[in-house]
Amino acid sequence: FMYHAHVGVQLDRGLYGPLIVEPRNEPLAYDGEYTLMLDDWRDGVDDHADHGTPAGEGVAQPDLDPTDVVSFGGRAYPLLLINGRPPDDPPVLQARPGDRLRLRVMNIAADTGFRFAVAGHRLTVTHSDGMPVEPVTVDALRLGMGERYDVLVDAVQPGGAWQVGVEPEGRAGWGRAVLRYSGSGSSGPPAVAERPVELDGRLLQYADLLAVEPLQLPAGAPDRLYDLTLTGTQIGGQSYPDANPLPVTEGEWVRITMRNTSSKWHPMHLHGHHFQVLAPGGRGPVKDTVAVPARGGEVTFDFLAGNPGRWLFHCHNHHHMEDGMLRLVEYVRR
Structure with missing residues (x-):
């Protein structure tokens, strides 16, 4: 879960955080875990949220069919952050070859839908908004604002540093973390703007998600x-x-x-x-x-x-x- 402000621009200014409720008996096996909060951030904002239709609202990129463009918002944000850190100072996730990591990926942004992927690795989705689903393996996630996914990532590479990339749907921008294998020595991080090809791979759809514990609805029709x-x-x-x-x-x-x-x-x-x-x-x-x-x-x-x-x-x-x-x-x- 996430907690956050609902007033003015307090969310834009970073008034939020994760809230993890642990089960009494954890059914998943993994070697380490990280919580990743994806955010859009504006500096120098006043005390009021924007109102009305911003310039360019609903206007797609000129070289794309508007019906093919996914856009969640229209405001300009100078920085996209992961755990409060910009692309030139990214958070670092540590793993050993053979490890399995649990990533809790949360979109806390005010106006930005994100696509998320890890270069050189696939994502096995186990939970959506904190609720278990039948595991499904994909290359990338799409997260609307407020959505959360838990994924397992197997450290299948022999070493090195790998880009954990997020890009906004429908407009320019970039955010990142780095997955670094222990024992990788002095190998440097990926270039700031190096884009994982997995962002264009198999994208998770709602149709892929099957509830492990469906609602127990009564017989008949809705009331x-x-x-x-x-x-x-x-x-x-x-x-x-x-x-x-x-x-x-x-x-x-x-x-x-x-x-x-x-x-x-x-x-x-x-x-x-x-x-x-x-x-x-x-x-x-x-x-x-x-x-x-x-x-x-x-x-x-x-x-x-x-x-x-x-x-x-x-x-x-x-x-x-x-x-x-x-x-x-x-x-x-x-």
Whole structure:
């Protein structure tokens, strides 16, 4: 999990951190672990988040078909960080040949979706948003803001230093760490801008993820349905703080369908609950954040209303949230 501010530009200024809940009995075997927090960072910002559509919002790179461009945001950030460190001073991950590392990769950025890969190595995904999935091996991850993945990396190389690269979806930029094998002597790190070819390899998709522990839904049909259109400023045609709450009742099976009519992907996050992404076979991943593709993309999820209170449901692009993409899920009596 992650903890972070939801007010003004406190997230942009670094008010966040990881929160790791260890199981009583760890089912995974590995030799070491690292937590990697991917961030966009702006210096000299004022006390208010940007509002309104920035210049170039929704405009794709001129040499690409706009429908092929994945973009989560449109703000300019001078630095992309891993664990608070810039590309010219990267964090270093240590491994010995034959080791297996667990990487907990988290996107805490305000406005940037990332693609993540490790040069010369593959990634075996074991958890999504803290929930176990059937292991699946890929070359690269795509993380919307707020999403987290646990991956295992086998140190299959004989030695050396290998780039751990992140690049933003839909715009220029670069962040990195370095995976260094012990006993590599004086071998230098990769060049700052050296890009892992794995970033263009097999990319993890939600369809690859099968829940180890699917939600135990009752027989029949959902008790409550919501069909919500997403724009850059509204959820279901309403903007916070004027939006009506979305009522649910304790014990209900709730299904939410989201359709994105905007030019940006929206990573949608529900507080206080995990939900299951609807997929053939009923074993879609159990998550708390899911990215809804732009230009007509659609995602449906189910959750069991078992945590009474008033909970935020919002786009995890901080600027979209500030512009109104936030609703309250409110428990009510029958």
